[in-house]
Amino acid sequence: MSKDKEKSRIVQLRNLLNQHNYNYYVLAQPKISDFEYDNLLNELIDLETQNPEFSDSNSPSQRVGNDINKEFKQVVHKYPMLSLGNTYSKEEVNDFDSRIKKALPNAEVEYVCELKYDGVAIGLTYKNGKLSQAVTRGDGVQGDDVTNNVKTIKSIPLQLSNGDYPEEFEIRGEILFPHDGFLKLNKEREIEGEALFANPRNAAAGTLKIQKSSIVAKRPLDCFLYFLLGEKLPFDSHYENLIATKNWGFKVPEHIKICKNIDEIFEFINYWDVERRNLPFDIDGVVIKVNSHKQQRDLGFTAKSPRWAIAYKFQAEQAKTKLLSIDYQVGRTGAITPVANLEPILLAGTTVKRASLHNSDQINSLDIRVNDFVFVEKGGEIIPKIVGVDKMLRTAESKAVEFIKNCPECGTELIRDEGEAKHYCPNDTACPPQIKGRIEHFISRKAMNIGAAEATVEALADKGLIHDVGDLYFLTKEDILSLERFAEKSATNLIESIENSKNVPFHRVLFALGIRYVGETVAKTIASELKSIENIKKSSIEQLTEIHEIGDRIAASIVDYFKNEFNLKIIDKLKISGVQLELIEDVNLQFENKLNGQSFVISGTFEKYSRDELKELIVKYGGKNTGSISAKTNYLLAGENMGPSKLEKVKKLNIPIISEDDFIKMIEE
C-alpha cells in the first residue's frame, strides 16, 4: 500500500471503529461481532505502528491505555465544579419550588428531573470535536487531569460524530461502575487476596486514580453526561442541550423528564425510589433543575451551589429482621468486633445474613438483645449495620447481650484500655488471626514485597509451617508444594520472591516488622539515624526521643517491642537468613559525587521517576536542583509536556536538554 493509501485507510478505520464503539457502548446496538471489531482494531494498530507520523492521541487505538506511570497533573477548572444543595425531605423540595417561584414572579417555570448517579464527577473538554481534557472535581477549583484513563472508557466519544457542536465546550457527568462489572471485579480481588471495594462508587474512584491506563482499560467503567457548559451553546434550555449532545455521540440516559409542577416532580421521585432497585447501576437520589438557562442565570449561585437546582437523596435502604446470635471476630491487631447473625433478609438486591455491631458501647446504647427484631441498613460499607431495634416486637425470648471476657480464638482474657472503643486480645504473639495479620503486613508490597496471597499465608499458618515472619525464610519448596493449588512453577516463584526480599533495604524491613506506630516514614527516619537493628535494640526511650519527629508514644512502643523475647527470636531468624538489618551506605557513598556540583532544572512529567524523586536523586548524587533557568544551569532535564517558555530560554542560552534516560545513565554508569 502506498503512504497515501495507508493514511486514508487509517482515517477510514478510525471512523468505522468510532461508529461501532458508539453503537455498542452508547446505543447498546452492536452491528458487528466482537471478532470483526477486533480485526478492524488490530488492522488500525498495525498501520499506526508502521506509520508513526500519522499517530493521533484520540485514535480509537488509544483506548487500550498504556503503562506509563505518572502523577496526575492538577488542572484549574475553567468553570468551578460546584456541588448541589442536598435534601432528604420532600418538604424542602417544596420549599425549593416556592423559593424559585418567589424569585421569578409571573414566570412559567419548567423543571428537568434526572437521576442522581452515584459515581465520580468528571468534566470533559472538547475542542474542535476532539476530547482534549478530562478532569476530576478535586476541590471544585482544581482537579486531577485523568485524560488518559478516561480515554479508555468506551462510552465517552474521543471524536464527535456530527458537526453542529460548538468549537469548544465542557460537558460534565458521572463516571460509574455498573453492578455486574463491580461484582466481577470484587470476586477477582477476593481470589487474589486484595482488599475489596466497598461499593461501586469507590471502585470507580479507585480505578480513575490508577496510574496505568492499561489497567483502567480492563475495567468496565461507564459515563453518563448531565450538564453542558460553554460560551456558545446551541439552545437556551438544559433539556434541549442535553438531547443535542446525544446526537454528538454522548451517553445521556433516557431517564430524564420535563416536569411542569411539583406534583410531577414527586411522581418522578416516588417512581425512582422504588424502581432504582432494577437499575444496573447505583443512584442515590434525583436531581431537579430549572430548565431555562435564562432563568438559571437570573437565579444565580450561592457560594457553594446553584440556586436553580437541588438534589433529593433517597434514604439508605433498610430492612427489619431477627437477630439470632452474636459472633466475635478478632482482627489483625487483636481488636474484637461483635458481628450479628441475622435471619436472612433481602436488602438492596442482596441477601443479608450478618451485620457489624462495632463494639460493646454500640450494643449497649442501642439496647440490642438476642432474638430482637432489628433494623439493618446498607450504607457505604460492604457489611451492613444494625441501626436500631423494634422494641414493639420484643418478647420474653429476648436476651441481654453479655460481652465476651476471653478471646474466642485463643482464650486469653480481653482488655479494654481507657479511651479505646474496642476490647483487645493482648496475646499478640500466639493468637492465630494476629499472627496471620502480622505476616500479611510483613509480606505486603510496601514492606518486603513477597508475592503471596492472603489465602497462602493462611494455609501456611494453619499447617503450622510458619508461626512468625522469620519462619518464611526457612520454608522449602516441598513445604509449599504440600499446599493445595501450588504446583512446581508457583512454588518456585514464591521461594524466589522470598529470596529476593533479602535485598529489601533496611528501612523497609523495619517497617515490615509491624512495630506499633512505626509506619513507613518513622521507619525511614529511625533507620537513617540509628543505622542498624542492633542500635535500635540498645536505645532507651530518651535516646529515641532525641531523634527528630520521634515522640514518647513511638519510642515506648519500640522499646516494648525489643523487650519481648518472641520478637527477639524473630529478629534472630531474620539475621540468620540474611535479611538486611542494617543500612548499606556504600550505595550512596559510591555514587555520591557523580554529578559533581552541576546544576539541573527539571521540567515536564516523567515515566520512571516522579519529579520529587528526580530532585532527591540529583542531590544524592552530588548535583544541584534549581527552579529556574539561568546562565549557570548545566542541564535541563526534560520530560513530556515541558513548558514552552523554558524551552525557548534553554535554546537561547545553549543549555543541553537531557531526557530521563540520559539522566539515569549519568548517575548509574
Ligand code: IVH
Ligand atoms: S448537576 C451545578 N446532575 O451529584 C450542577 N449532578 O451533589 C452540576 N450528580 O456534583 C451538577 N447525578 O457529581 C448533576 N443528574 C445529575 C447528577 C449530578 C449525579 C452528582 C455530581 C454533582 C453531585 C452534587
